[in-house]
Amino acid sequence: MKRRCLVLAAAAASTAVVVPPAWSHHGWSSFDQDRPLYLEGRVVSARWQNPHAELMIEVSPDLKVPADLAKRPLPAQSAPVDGPGLLAKATVPRRNDRQWELELAPLTRMEAWKVQEIKPGTRISAVGFTSKDEKGDAVMRVEYLFVDGKAYGLRSSPA
Template identity: 70%
Template sequence: MKRRHLVLAAASVPALASPAWAHHGWSSFDTDRPVWLEGQVVKSTWRNPHAELVIEVPSNLRVPADIAQRPVPAQSGPVDGKALLAKAVVPTRKDRRWELELAPLTRMEAWKVAEIAPGAAVSVLGFVFKEEKGEAVMRVEYLYVDGKAYGLRSSPA
């Protein structure tokens, strides 16, 4: 019996040694500088700790002239969406592919966000790392897809 447990334990080690799923807390992101991205989804991962998208942005990315008129959905958490939209900038780094950290699946379900498939066009407002070194990652505050706006910091109000 002991030998069987030893074999099972040894077999599970490779699974434990696999790369950890990336997850970044809010403190890693510059929440004083909202960033605008839009592009086409090239990869979608719909699992916890949060859903993720990889998008490809155009080389001529610009903040839309009508950004102040974009809808801002009411959230249960205190977020001044209109002020964030008014301060939106494009990223200073020129990466064409960005990893977008969305909300946990329970919150995505509360917002009634269907799984977003590769090929879909999305726009997002969110925050990038304070240190612009390393990965091109954004923590998404507002997600715009299929003509709908979703606030991802908290649940719908």
Template identity: 65%
Template sequence: MLVHRRHCILALATVPLWARAHHGWSSFDAERPIYLAGTVRKVRWQNPHAELELELPADLTVPGDLAQRAIPAQTAPVDGKALLAKSVVPRRRDRLWQVELAPLTRMQAWQIAEIKPGAAVSLVGFTLREEKGDAVLRAEYLFIDGKAYALRSGPA
């Protein structure tokens, strides 16, 4: 039993932290939208959903025009304008964040090309309640190359 336990611990240790960061959606604080922006360092473009490792600048602020940005209609009933207007930067000061995007079929429905390391992106989404645990964001909106994408559902 002890040998089996060691093997399990060793096996888990070989899995990158960002691959272990997945949490159920109920763990996220949907009342406090968070704004992140930065440079993509790593990409995992596969199901169950695409993931990014994002490096934030030290002086991250919410852009003054965020609430006025055009966002696309989607099939899910989301008050996107209200989410953008309420968005804040995270309290925690981690420079690297794990970002959970949508499943690949939804990314394809929005015609989002695979994001590459080095790309500049910004997002609005939700962190774990009280920002406890890993620095993880579940993305609601993705802003890349001057376009906005809604990730909760497909295009309306």
């Protein structure tokens, strides 16, 4: 019995543990919520999993805030968000990265909004926040997502 336990312990110790790679997860405190950004582009890749869905998009080098952005209708959310104010203040990033990682909401919230899984090739636009100094990775935490003519507020659930 003792020998059997030793053999099992040795086998377990010699087995390599394989951990799949994961995209990095960023804490929310590092995002500048006083400076909303506007991005639009074509989805290059999508990860539809927790802790939140993520999109990688390719943006045009001549990205501009659309003239009608501040007038777009926004859905009501359960959290108090000044959506029209955010859209009115949105600017394009100062940095000129062609690809951006967009952090969306957890899957349960995406399901509450009835957002279908977004596939590569889809054109989307978003308003959200990046790091306070715009240094490091080109990552946006999305506040409002616009897909196929629909707007989704990702801070909270639908009201």
